[in-house]
Amino acid sequence: MASNPYLQHLEPGENGSSSNVNPYTGKQFSARYFKILETRKTLPVYERRDELVKMTEENKVVVLVGETGSGKTTQVPQFLVDAGYAKDGMMVACTQPRRVAAMSVAKRVAEEMDVVLGQQVGYTIRFEDKTSQSTMLKYCTDGMLLREAMHDPELLRYRCIVLDEAHERTLATDLLMGLLKGVITTRKSPINMVVMSATLDAEKFVKYFENAPLLQVPGRMFPVGIFYLPEPAKDYFEHAISTAVHIHQNEEPGDVLCFLTGEEEIEEGVRRVTEEMVGTEKTLGPLKVLPLYASLPPDRQQRVFDPAPSSDIPGVSGRKIIFSTNIAETSLTIDGVVYVIDSGFSKQKTYNPRVRSEALQVTPISRASAKQRTGRAGRTRPGKCFRLYTEKAFKNDLIETSFPEIQRSNICNLVLQMKTLGIENLVYFDFMDPPAPETMMRALEQLHYLGALSDEGELSDLGYKMAEFPLEPELSKMLISAPNFGCSNEAVSIAAMLSAAGNVFLRPSGRQEEADEAKAKFQHPDGDHGTLLNVYHSYKQHNEDQNWCFENYLNGRALRSADNVRSQLERIMVKLDLDLVSVDYSDPNHFHYIARTIVSGYFMQAAYADRAAYLTVKDNQLVQIHPSSVLMSKKPKCLIFNEFVLTSKNYVRTLTNVRVEWLLDIAPHYYNPADMPKDSKIQLELERLIRQRESRKRARE
């Protein structure tokens, strides 16, 4: 590597050889290759390519900081391939937090390198592996590389690993950083890393990687003027509306992007601005006001990319105003935006380890997010950003960067993955920001109860199997025990339905009654898991007909995704030698087998009726049945819940009616009456059951 004359093929004749030939394919370069090469050369990162390669030769880790438009994602991995980091069957990998990014960047880079996608350049994401024997450069999701590491902790197939968008601090990227920090010091064969981030956290990354050299690449951005409120806003939503209206009335042509927190607020914003601007088309020009959020169907999302409406009145031009969630901050980029309105808020997930509950809360954003939002106004020409808070608040009240995901999540699965990676001492693992100690203890405790960890904290055979599934540990445990209850086919379907993207049941406003009636047709007397199973079976009986979904108020996309997940789970079951068997539907008690299978994974998430509400076992939290549950009117004595959500009340959602006997039979180690809250109904019930069983046993003897 040391004597390598870098980048031998980029210019025809540059290194004296006949380099009209692509060294990776042996074919003549196409005309398009040279055309794209010209545009590549204009990217800011292109000038720094020799410097980057030199730094990489001299250091195991390089931190590269580059703003949007620097070209780092497409160019840096290519520079490394050209510098010889993908020789002898070894690869360069570049991770992305999102699937679409991995796919679209790989496609672009394959064009730039004049190769067929899936050959020398490819990508790997869940459900799709577009790589081959000849792949030298692979784009993948961070979660996918982590999966690979679980079977090959030293990532021996890779000569160099590029972690892109590291500033987003996803769970997977955080774990990969910690893992690779160790691997680069212990692996016998050479390995290099490039950690790429947006400007803000540069110093933090440099410090974490023991003073790794830093390469800073300017972005290509136009200046954006920032305007603050003179006084704090009493109501950011009202300010957002009036600012949008003000821009349309007074500012030069250019589209508007307004950041709000959620669907309801966004739809309300769209309504309000549309109403207020009725009849102004002739004077102010045609206006299109559009919503943007993740749960919007793709065709409606796509509309934000349509050009602004055109105007045939001279001197007047059209404009579009987009009200969006955070999705436009990272995942989607809309060109043509000149004005940004920043409410200063977003919805963020918080996790409370004490009661194991998750909640979404409207939270002030960080300065890093504010800068990112502002940047969205300067992509095509100089822009303006209206921040709906004061300059003082920006400087003094906003935190520098948001808390990373690892400090806001249940890390049960992460801990299981760490164990599979062979990480011994979890508490001292070198995370850039460690999770809260209580969250870590909760995760270890939970995995121990599930049987994934031994008393000594070592990963059990069951734990290894659980880690194979792309599911939360409770669900993996449920699938692994399912063959013992004779219903693994049903369990796989339920698991797939639970982990499908998006809500299965649609409830469009104005047609809620019809939607509820449609749902009632699938209702299972024992609860929501059974109802989901009924829906899945019906969906398959109707040959996955999307019209049938629509008529029955079911989310066709979610069902398709569930079916996809189901096939993946089935493959893993086969791989792990777990039998795929179905219950005998002629047995009137057939659902009991399924319910007991659910208990085998979710025994820690049980609630027992107490006066008007329910108390969770052990944690003794007061909860209520979510009104969407089919058990809402039935109110069983004891139930298993899939999730605990904090909204207007403490709700448990997606429920199944179970018997206390099953809890005692399936999880006796958890249902020791002595561990239950003193004199609670569940404790008394457990004691009664145990006494009853003992006296029966004595009677038999």
Added chain:
DNA sequence: GAGCACTGC
């Protein structure tokens, strides 16, 4: 009698 920021395996 109600709520859905955003990802990922």
